[in-house]
Amino acid sequence: MELIDFYADWCGPCQMMKPVVEEFEKAHPEITVKSINIDDEEELAEKYGVSSIPCFVVLKDGEEVAREVGAMPLKKLEKLVGVKRG
Amino acid sequence: MKKYDVIIVGAGIAGLTAAIYVSRAGKSVLVLESTMQGGQIINTINIENWPGDFKVSGAELSQKIYKQAEGLGAEIDFDNVEKIEKITEGFRVVAEDDEYIAGAIILAVGADPRKLSEKQTQDAGKRPISYCATCDGALYKGKPVVVVGSGNTAKHEMEYLQNIASKVYHIHHDDPIPEDAEAVFVAIGRVPATGNFADLVDLDERGYVVAGEDCKTSTPGVFVAGDCRTKEIRQLVTAAADGAVAATEACRYLG
Ligand SMILES: Cc1cc2nc3c(=O)[nH]c(=O)nc-3n(C[C@H](O)[C@H](O)[C@H](O)COP(=O)(O)OP(=O)(O)OC[C@H]3O[C@@H](n4cnc5c(N)ncnc54)[C@H](O)[C@@H]3O)c2cc1C
Numbered sequence: 001m002e003l004i005d006f007y008a009d010w011c012g013p014c015q016m017m018k019p020v021v022e023e024f025e026k027a028h029p030e031i032t033v034k035s036i037n038i039d040d041e042e043e044l045a046e047k048y049g050v051s052s053i054p055c056f057v058v059l060k061d062g063e064e065v066a067r068e069v070g071a072m073p074l075k076k077l078e079k080l081v082g083v084k085r086g
Numbered sequence: 087m088k089k090y091d092v093i094i095v096g097a098g099i100a101g102l103t104a105a106i107y108v109s110r111a112g113k114s115v116l117v118l119e120s121t122m123q124g125g126q127i128i129n130t131i132n133i134e135n136w137p138g139d140f141k142v143s144g145a146e147l148s149q150k151i152y153k154q155a156e157g158l159g160a161e162i163d164f165d166n167v168e169k170i171e172k173i174t175e176g177f178r179v180v181a182e183d184d185e186y187i188a189g190a191i192i193l194a195v196g197a198d199p200r201k202l203s204e205k206q207t208q209d210a211g212k213r214p215i216s217y218c219a220t221c222d223g224a225l226y227k228g229k230p231v232v233v234v235g236s237g238n239t240a241k242h243e244m245e246y247l248q249n250i251a252s253k254v255y256h257i258h259h260d261d262p263i264p265e266d267a268e269a270v271f272v273a274i275g276r277v278p279a280t281g282n283f284a285d286l287v288d289l290d291e292r293g294y295v296v297a298g299e300d301c302k303t304s305t306p307g308v309f310v311a312g313d314c315r316t317k318e319i320r321q322l323v324t325a326a327a328d329g330a331v332a333a334t335e336a337c338r339y340l341g
Contacts, residue, residue, distance in 0.1 A: 011221050012128045015145035038225070045225070051214035051269065052222045071122035073164035075183075 002059040003081055005035045006050045013071035014054045020074050027085050028078075056080060090116045092336050093179050093188035095167045096279075098125025099322050100312025101194030102151045103329030104336075105160035108192075111337040116188070117155070118181055120166035124148025125196045126276075126313070127322060129218045136322050147322075170286050176307065190336040193283060193295055193303070194311045194329065197276035197320075202234065206270075209263040215270045219243040226269050228252050234259065235273035243273050278314040290316050301332040309336050 005021050007014035025033045038045040038053060048057055048064075058066040058081050068080050078084060092108045094101045097119035108115040122128065127144035136142060156162060165181035176189040199217040201207075207215065216222040219233075223246055232255035233244045240256075247254045255264045259274055278293045288296045288304035294317075295310040297303050303310050311328035313320045 008224060010131065010224065012131065012143060012145040013122070013221060015143070016122050016124060016128050016148065051225060052216055053225070071128065073119075073122065075164050 001030070001081065001083075002032045002034065002062075003077075004048070004057040004059065005033065006038050006045055006048070006053050006055040006057070007035060008038050008053060011053050016071045017054050020072075020077060023074055024077055024081075027074075028081075028083055031081060031083065058082075087185055087187050088116070089175075089187045090114045090161075091189045091340055092116075092192060092333070093118065093177070093186055093190075094192040094194055095170075095179075096125065096194035096196055096312070096314075097123040097152070097162055098194060098196045098312060098325065099127060099148070099151065100196070100325035100329045100332075101125075101192070102148075102155045103326040104192050104194060104311055104333040105155040105162070105329075106151075106158055107330050107333030108337060109155065109158035109160045111333070113337055113340065115160045116186060117160060117162040118165050118167050118179070118186075119162065120164070123152045123162065126198075129221055131220055133322065168282055170283060170308075172286075172305070172307075189307070189340050191286075191308045192311055192329075192332045192336055193280070193287070193308065193314060194325075194332070195279040195283075196313045196325075197278045199272065200275045200277050202270065202272045202274070203260060205260060206234065206263060210270045213263075213268060213270055215272060217272050219246045219271050219273075222269070223247050223250050223271075226251050229268045230255070230264070230266050231269045231271060232257055232264050232267035233271045233273065234261075234263075235275075237273065237275060239275075240273040243271050247271065276313070280314050299331065301328055301335055307336075307339055309333075309339075 052069045091113035092115045094117045130144040132141045169180040171178045179186040230253040231251045297310045301309045309332035311332040312325035
């Protein structure tokens with residue numbers, strides 16, 4: 001499983017998500033988390049059709065299985081990826 | 087069921103400030119937030135009128151107040167409140183994941199952007215619809231976009247996008263959407279997020295919770311703070327001020 005976090009430095013909700021994503025990584029070392037700065041990697045953002053950030057895309061075997069846009073608490077991020085703590 | 091002296095609905099600036107005051111008064115307090123602490127201000131990059139912190143970002147300000155409330159002992163949890171009922175012990179708070187009991191309630195649910203009309207949404211088709219130019223504008227570098235709305239916010243969104251997009255169309259509510267616009271930015275006002283509480287307290291015809299400067303609603307034990315209250319000036323400092331008043335009144339109600 002992979003979680004891609006599309007963000008930018010100028011985006012407020014993305015800033016709010018930084019500690020949440022860090023907490024997620026700590027709690028779920030089995031999931032690969034990739035944070036993509038859309039200003040540096042425009043092609044990737046375009047490839048995934050990102051039209052609003054923060055945007056979280058979940059991949060399973062390289063295929064997109066879930067996606068959600070906007071700031072959300074850890075609980076919701078875990079639900080999106082389909083993992084639970086503990 | 088978990089019991090608290092005060093339950094605050096919404097962790098925006100009003101709700102978090104109320105949590106600071108309730109905690110300092112020595113009462114137990116739970117803040118329930120459906121999405122993210124900070125509320126509507128987290129999209130704003132440069133705040134110039136919050137005293138003591140010139141050009142602070144909404145995200146930074148929100149984190150600071152959140153940590154302050156937590157540090158004083160307020161509990162903050164993420165759950166969407168669906169219903170609140172009066173019971174003999176106080177109030178039953180029904181949220182998506184859990185249920186709680188509180189002696190007093192503070193509604194600090196703020197306001198959401200007004201959604202694009204159905205006609206314009208159809209017109210937009212598959213094109214992305216955004217309610218925040220500072221969040222999404224940069225994704226349309228060198229592309230034509232359109233801003234819908236005629237108020238101050240729409241004007242700001244246009245100014246912001248003019249530095250990014252190749253062309254910024256400006257239309258009003260119910261005008262047709264230009265064919266070549268690749269994204270639709272909407273700024274047509276805000277609506278109070280009070281729908282779940284219409285049975286609990288009196289709302290005015292636009293959905294705002296009816297209360298004066300004392301933040302007391304039509305239901306004893308239920309108080310209201312911030313943008314969701316009937317008032318003239320909806321700003322950060324007035325939201326924070328409401329938080330202080332509502333918290334103090336709630337503690338006085340509990341005795
Ligand atoms: C683009 C923009 C720029 C602005 N710039 C400024 C500025 O520079 N200076 C200034 O003073 N003001 C500014 N404002 C106004 C300011 O943001 C608001 O007045 C203030 O943030 C209102 O705070 P609040 O706590 O009342 O509501 P909100 O910030 O709306 O918070 C309400 C919270 O309640 C939560 N909630 C709603 N319903 C439920 C539910 N059922 N269960 C659980 N949680 C729920 C929401 O998710 C939200 O987090 C700006 C507003 C906008 C939109």
